[in-house]
Amino acid sequence: xxxxxxxxxxxxxxxxxxxxxxxxxxxxxxxxxxxxxxxxxxxxxxxxx
Amino acid sequence: xxxxxxxxxxxxxxxxxxxxxxxxxxxxxxxxxxxxxxxxxxxxxxxxxxxxxxxxxxxxxxxxxxxxxxxxxxxxxxxxxxxxxxxxxxxxxxxxxxxxxxxxxxxxxxxxxxxxxxxxxxxxxxxxxxxx
Numbered sequence: 001x002x003x004x005x006x007x008x009x010x011x012x013x014x015x016x017x018x019x020x021x022x023x024x025x026x027x028x029x030x031x032x033x034x035x036x037x038x039x040x041x042x043x044x045x046x047x048x049x
Numbered sequence: 050x051x052x053x054x055x056x057x058x059x060x061x062x063x064x065x066x067x068x069x070x071x072x073x074x075x076x077x078x079x080x081x082x083x084x085x086x087x088x089x090x091x092x093x094x095x096x097x098x099x100x101x102x103x104x105x106x107x108x109x110x111x112x113x114x115x116x117x118x119x120x121x122x123x124x125x126x127x128x129x130x131x132x133x134x135x136x137x138x139x140x141x142x143x144x145x146x147x148x149x150x151x152x153x154x155x156x157x158x159x160x161x162x163x164x165x166x167x168x169x170x171x172x173x174x175x176x177x178x179x180x181x
Binding site for chain 1: 052059098102103104138142154157163180
């Protein structure tokens with residue numbers, strides 16, 4: 001996405017559900033599994049520094 | 050870290066808390082150790098989920114505007130932290146979503162600039178509203 005551009009907030013997380021990311025132990029996590037049973041707060045950090 | 054200190058309130062509100070950061074699992078593990086946090090931290094080196102969530106890539110004024118710098122300094126004093134070496138794209142902003150089973154998103158806050166972050170209290174209030 002170009003710098004300075006921002007999309008509207010999502011109303012559904014369908015576009016996130018199939019994304020698979022490694023966790024801090026390098027175990028793969030499918031994002032959709034995070035909210036399959038209960039609500040989840042997902043927080044994207046700006047950076048680790 | 051404010052979010053980690055509030056983790057039991059997330060649980061009390063009925064939700065899990067998961068952090069997503071740029072860079073590698075090794076960096077995520079280091080971040081958890083340094084911050085002393087136990088919540089899961091996912092590693093999104095390619096920022097795929099940032100893009101899918103609609104997180105903004107900042108322009109210059111979003112990073113270095115006077116309000117942003119003042120807010121960053123205040124946050125540092127409040128949390129007794131200092132900015133260390135940045136890992137990942139420094140222009141990438143973050144954000145937060147509450148997602149319910151079924152995939153609906155009743156609340157979202159994607160950062161408009163580097164100082165625009167939802168507080169744990171705001172996120173927890175959104176969870177309580179959503180599950181009420």
